[in-house]
Amino acid sequence: MNIDFHYGVVYIAARVGGMTAGDAQTVAHACQYVDDATTSGILRFKGGETFERFATAHKLFDYANTENDQNRLVWAPFHFLPAGVGDSLEEKAVCRPDSEVAREVVRRAIRQRDSETALHRLGVTLHTYVDTWAHQGFAGIESPWNRVHLLEAQDCTRKGWLASLELAVAHLIDRVETDVLTIALPVGHGAALHYPDQPWARWHYIDGCNHFISRHNLPDFVQAADMSCRVVRAYLAGREDFENQPGMPDDVKDALTRLLDTNREPDDNLRLRTVCEWVNAGRIPGLKEPVPGYIAKGHGSWKYQATGLLCDDDTGDRPEWTTAFEKSDYRLFHDAVKQHRFVTTQEILPARGLRIA
Known part of the structure; x- marks a missing residue:
């Protein structure tokens, strides 16, 4: 999924679920920031203080990254949550929608609702949770399950120059492109390109086990989105049985379906703009308000507000550590990431026979 869902739709789900606008913004921002937090390593301050960070995405969504150890710490716990079902490690690592593993990850986040990182942890968790629908059938480790052959899509808009080609020609290019990418992009849905992340897409392919997959x-x-709303309601009520909480009202679900089906701009940032316009215009029943803007990098970003650093790689003078840093969204997000990664890779997955980190 892209920013239109991770930020825009998650904001809607949080507000419909009863969360205040401020808290909904924090949750939605953390949810999207999982895709933008590409800096790892030690942040060093002028006075000698240090703060450790884990990247939750590779730069430019580098699915071609061949460092499998890093893939297991980035793609698997945050984007392609293993379902833990099957016999081999590769089969257990495959992501499945709304899996029992995913539900346990959600329950563990709700259990920490009174901690200082609770909202940020919920946002990180929702990113992982909703991606189990988009990334189903793929794995965050090198795996034959990630191979894609003969991918075809009738209702998808291609980016850049592919968008200008006739449908039949685009299909021929798809076949060549995905066969090549199957070998070059061994992690996640790289060989499936952007199709898993487009809300309206209908597509099909042959997977690495020679199964016909229709999506x-x-x-x-x-x-x-509906399950995210249930998660928020459960979080606010302090209940872990989120699946038993009410979802979105039918009129909200109908409006959201129309929005996701008709908002077919290839640029996901433009799709987010449309989502925000719908909310601002009251086209989502019961919700009429401006959606706060999202800034990933530079001035106004969480990192800049906490450190004054503009560059993604920490280039520039070392920032001064203050107590304000400890209360910053940047620090709270990264500590929530550490908690999520540890619980997922060291507790939940090993309990289901899957040790990948």
Whole structure:
């Protein structure tokens, strides 16, 4: 999924679920920031203080990254949550929608609702949770399950120059492109390109086990939004049985379905703009308000507000550590990431026979 869902739709789900606008913004921002937090390592301050960070994405979504150890710490716990079902490690590592593993990850986040990182942890968790619908059938480790052959899509808009080609020609290019990418992009859905992340897409392909896979993203994305609303209601109520909480009202679900189905701009940032316009215009029943803007990098970003650093790689004078840093969204997000990664890779997955980190 992209920013239109991770920020825009998650904001809607949080507000419909009863969260205040400020808290909903924090949760949605943390949810999207999982895709933008590409800096890892030690942040060093002028006075000698240090703060450790883990990247939750590779730069430019580098699915071609061949460092499998790093893939297991980035893609698996945050983007392709293993379902833990099957016999071999590769089969257990495959992501499945709304899996029992995913539900346990959600329950563990709700259990920490009184901690200082609670909202940020919830946002990180929701990113991982909703991606189980979009990334189903793929794995965050090198795996034959990630191989894609003969991918075809009738209702998808291609980016850049592919968008200008006739449908039949685009299909031929797809076949060549995905066969090559299957070998070059061994992690996640790299060989499937952007199709898993487009809310309206209908597409099909042959997977690495020679199974015919047919996907219709729209109902999956709507279900992911509805379950996110249930998670928020459970979080606010202090209940871990989120699946038993009320979801979105039918009129909200219908409006969201129309929005996701008709908002087909290839640029996900433009799709986010449309989502925000719908909310601001009251086209989501019961919700009429401006959606706060999202800034990933530079001036106004969480990192800049906490450190004054503009560059992604910490280039520049070392910042001064203050107590304000400890209360910053940047620090709270990264500590939530550490908690999420540890619980997922060291507790939940090993308990289901899957040790990948």
